[in-house]
Amino acid sequence: MKTEIVTIEKIVFGGDGLGRLKNGKVVFVPYVLPGEKVKVNINEEHQDYAFGELVEILEESEDRISPPCQYYFSCGGCQFQHLSYDKELSLKEEVLKELFRRQGFKGELPLKEIVPSSSPFFYRNKLRLHVLSHPFRMGFVKRRTHEVLEIKRCLLGDEELNRTLDLLYQCDTWRLLSERIKRVRLEKSLIDNRVTLLFWSLFPINKEDLERIYREAGVKSIFYYTKGARPHGPYPPDAPYGGRKLMPAMFELIYYVQPGVFTQSNWEINLKIMQHVFALGVDVEAVLDLHSGMGNFLLPLVKGNNLAREFIGVDTDPQAIEDGLYTAERNGLNGRLDLQRKSSMEALYEAVQEVKKYDLILLDPPRGGCRELIRLLPDVAVSKIVYISCDPPTLVRDVLLLEKVGFYLKDLIIFDMFPRTYHFEVFALLEKSP
Numbered sequence: 001m002k003t004e005i006v007t008i009e010k011i012v013f014g015g016d017g018l019g020r021l022k023n024g025k026v027v028f029v030p031y032v033l034p035g036e037k038v039k040v041n042i043n044e045e046h047q048d049y050a051f052g053e054l055v056e057i058l059e060e061s062e063d064r065i066s067p068p069c070q071y072y073f074s075c076g077g078c079q080f081q082h083l084s085y086d087k088e089l090s091l092k093e094e095v096l097k098e099l100f101r102r103q104g105f106k107g108e109l110p111l112k113e114i115v116p117s118s119s120p121f122f123y124r125n126k127l128r129l130h131v132l133s134h135p136f137r138m139g140f141v142k143r144r145t146h147e148v149l150e151i152k153r154c155l156l157g158d159e160e161l162n163r164t165l166d167l168l169y170q171c172d173t174w175r176l177l178s179e180r181i182k183r184v185r186l187e188k189s190l191i192d193n194r195v196t197l198l199f200w201s202l203f204p205i206n207k208e209d210l211e212r213i214y215r216e217a218g219v220k221s222i223f224y225y226t227k228g229a230r231p232h233g234p235y236p237p238d239a240p241y242g243g244r245k246l247m248p249a250m251f252e253l254i255y256y257v258q259p260g261v262f263t264q265s266n267w268e269i270n271l272k273i274m275q276h277v278f279a280l281g282v283d284v285e286a287v288l289d290l291h292s293g294m295g296n297f298l299l300p301l302v303k304g305n306n307l308a309r310e311f312i313g314v315d316t317d318p319q320a321i322e323d324g325l326y327t328a329e330r331n332g333l334n335g336r337l338d339l340q341r342k343s344s345m346e347a348l349y350e351a352v353q354e355v356k357k358y359d360l361i362l363l364d365p366p367r368g369g370c371r372e373l374i375r376l377l378p379d380v381a382v383s384k385i386v387y388i389s390c391d392p393p394t395l396v397r398d399v400l401l402l403e404k405v406g407f408y409l410k411d412l413i414i415f416d417m418f419p420r421t422y423h424f425e426v427f428a429l430l431e432k433s434p
């Protein structure tokens with residue numbers, strides 16, 4: 001295997017450091033920092049680039065720290081535990097600027113703020129692990145492999161999730177059932193500080209086994225998928241609120257969410273994004289949320305805005321819509337929030353046909369972004385679009401497309417939803433160009 005000494009120029013999206021080999025080819029190396037001189041083994045070489053493994057640090061960055069997690073150098077989950085949190089935030093800023101630059105954004109980027117997570121660890125309110133038998137283990141996929149690495153404790157997960165994980169390791173019934181279970185998801189209900197268990201099983205599970213797991217793992221409720229889009233559950237059948245988790249939001253709202261329905265993983269950051277969205281929608285009459293989920297960003301707007309005339313949210317997940325309507329009813333907002341199960345494209349197409357206009361349109365798409373919606377947006381959005389994304393490259397692509405159809409980027413904020421990983425959330429405010 002070829003070994004070379006490389007100086008790291010910068011960190012790229014994905015968390016790897018970028019350096020250059022003697023022949024000028026770019027090499028990507030994990031676990032390094034800008035300015036460091038490192039010895040690397042070149043383990044994969046392509047025509048224009050290569051991948052290297054860190055062998056030795058010859059000149060170390062002063063931002064380097066010792067990673068607290070025992071799994072850090074093999075687990076695929078974290079990329080930024082070997083540097084201070086302040087440095088991580090500034091690298092994320094650089095990465096976002098570079099993404100804009102590389103995709104052709106001209107001029108000064110209106111980056112207003114980088115909002116950190118108050119705790120760079122223990123912030124996740126859900127964890128998803130693979131389950132394997134012979135030998136029994138639960139874990140995450142190892143970096144750059146499909147192999148599962150056994151994890152007994154994840155430093156990104158809330159302590160209550162780790163406690164449940166520990167109890168599951170001790171539960172004999174769970175261990176025996178591991179032959180038929182493929183994945184498990186632990187979700188914390190923040191108001192009552194309890195964990196819901198959601199898993200994927202090859203066959204139905206009998207009541208006695210569910211009862212044992214319920215008791216021994218001390219969970220709030222259990223749901224599981226076999227075939228089909230809806231999970232079985234809750235167990236116990238009389239679990240309060242249908243086994244939903246309870247999450248606190250602005251204006252003392254309580255969200256009631258079935259496990260499996262999308263919720264943001266770092267709730268403190270979610271609340272901060274919510275406040276930003278609210279500030280933009282406080283005095284508007286008509287809002288269209290094209291990826292509303294259970295109404296996460298719309299519900300505070302409905303509660304706190306007396307001018308609200310037409311607040312519509314659409315999402316393709318029927319359970320998210322159920323939860324949003326259930327939440328609205330339990331919070332006394334029945335009838336004020338119009339949540340519909342429909343695709344964003346369908347909703348936008350209808351809005352164009354009916355010549356509807358909205359003061360504010362919210363976009364919070366899955367990782368693929370929403371390129372296909374952009375053609376129709378100028379016909380519906382009167383003034384503002386808020387685009388929130390956990391996938392910066394697609395957000396950058398879509399912002400540039402929006403600029404082509406008559407919007408300009410007014411504000412950009414980084415919300416560090418995922419400390420210690422290369423992921424981060426970006427909030428972009430676009431307004432109609434004058």
Ligand SMILES: C[S@@+](CC[C@H](N)C(=O)[O-])C[C@H]1O[C@@H](n2cnc3c(N)ncnc32)[C@H](O)[C@@H]1O
Nearest residue numbers: 262291292293296315316317343344364365366
């Ligand atoms: C990143 S989540 C955001 C949900 C919500 N805004 C929140 O903060 O909880 C993306 C949402 O888009 C929904 N979704 C995926 N494809 C969609 C489509 N074609 N049309 C509408 N919603 C879609 C998913 O079901 C999911 O709820």
